[in-house]
Amino acid sequence: CLPNFDSRTNPITLFFRQPTIGEQAILLENIVKQVNDDKFQKWQSMHLTEAPASFAQERIFLDQHIRFSSGKDYEYSIGAYNELTVLKIVTGTISMLRLRKAIQWVLTKHLTLRTSLDFNSDKSMLLQRITQMHHTFEFVPSQTFDNDDHLHELLRQINENPNLFDLASGE
Structure with a gap:
């Protein structure tokens, strides 16, 4: 003892x-x-929607703005932290409505998935904010492809597109 x-x-x-x-x-x-x-007592949420960014978030923000951006033309930039996962339905079908609801539920539950990073010039600091973007989540129109080479080219373009992952809007 x-x-x-x-x-x-x-x-x-x-x-x-x-x-x-x-x-x-x-x-x-x-x-x-x-x-x-x-x-x-069980810890309760403080229901904060804004706080200073962590050091890791500052690093990601700076990486995106300094190392990975080369102007407005995304052809010469890369998507710094895009993680692309492609799933192929081999047999059967999938309900797009149910899939959308499932994704919205995950986004609702996990606040980090809808956190934006905004530089506040008045405070001279980077802030993280929890957005409500999960309410407006939509799928992009389906893209079709002619063959495997065309599919791989589409995937490469999506993976390298820095406009798909916008830290400032939390999208």
Whole structure:
């Protein structure tokens, strides 16, 4: 047993100071017992929709604006963080309405998928904002292709198009 153990402190250092697995197990049992005895409240969302960007988000934003943009003509730019996944329906059909609803549900649930990055010149800082773009999500019109070479060319164009992933609008 650990005398005067306080569950509000970070026990990870205490955990690594235990020389044996048995003593680590005893420490974990004491922590679990104390957690179960305490009256903890579930963390609630603060419902924030705007905050300063993280260092990783700043890096992505700068990469897109400095390294990956070469002007307005996207022919000479690349899509910095486009991740293209192509699925082919081999047999049967798929309901576009159900697929759209499923994607909208995922976008609703996972706020990071609809976060935009905006430079606020008044505050001189990059801000992340949660957009409501998931309500207006639509599929682009279907593209058809003549053969495999044409398909691969379409996929290359889509993958390299920097206009498909717009950090400023969260789209």
